[in-house]
């Protein structure tokens with residue numbers, strides 16, 4: 001039997017993606033947990049969710065730089081319960097690309113993961129999302145508007161994702177709503193190279209957000225049937241200042 005509420009969440013094994021999976025699962029969704037390399041974290045998350053509700057999750061690994069893997073991910077996700085009603089494009093590639101030290105591969109990897117894969121997954125899943133009057137939610141970044149120094153390719157990729165959010169919202173309406181959440185500082189990158197004091201001093205609310213702030217924004221979009229093509233900044237007021 002078909003299950004009406006099924007979400008595919010990319011990069012869902014850890015961090016913000018795992019929080020999104022947990023929240024949607026709590027709200028009654030069956031979850032397709034996509035991951036790249038984090039197999040142990042993905043299995044732990046699946047175990048936790050399955051303990052709460054049996055047969056409510058699937059795990060799918062895919063390298064989002066590989067077009068065939070992206071296609072297979074969409075197909076496997078759809079085959080899981082015969083429907084995808086929500087696609088959350090959360091997976092992301094983030095590293096510095098100083099001008100003068102950026103290779104073709106750096107450029108392609110960031111653009112493939114952050115822009116092309118969200119677009120292609122939306123395209124592959126368009127029919128099922130249409131049939132379920134579903135939603136696509138892209139996770140962008142406030143650096144889409146004001147680029148982060150030495151991260152021009154990442155910043156450009158998120159700006160492209162903002163643009164895609166608006167054009168897909170127009171093109172896929174009225175059946176599918178497409179919106180984006182644009183986080184500021186939520187979780188520090190795992191490489192620990194960030195100057196956290198400087199970043200916090202520029203945030204009016206003087207603290208990081210939490211993954212729950214992102215899942216609250218997703219919840220808003222999922223439950224707001226007259227909202228499409230919007231970008232919601234969750235940034236503690238950072239973008240109110242220069």
Ligand SMILES: NC(=O)c1ccc[n+]([C@@H]2O[C@H](COP(=O)([O-])OP(=O)(O)OC[C@H]3O[C@@H](n4cnc5c(N)ncnc54)[C@H](OP(=O)(O)O)[C@@H]3O)[C@@H](O)[C@H]2O)c1
Nearest residue numbers: 011015016035036037038063064090091092141183186187
């Ligand atoms: N953290 C923040 O404060 C912050 C701020 C602004 C915007 N954001 C945005 O919010 C979202 C979540 O942030 P986050 O910090 O939780 O993300 P993250 O840890 O940087 O990345 C999420 C996941 O993306 C997956 N990924 C990366 N490259 C991949 C590839 N080639 N193939 C498949 N999967 C790939 C990784 O999966 P595996 O680990 O399984 O390989 C990773 O766990 C991202 O879109 C990010 O840009 C976050």
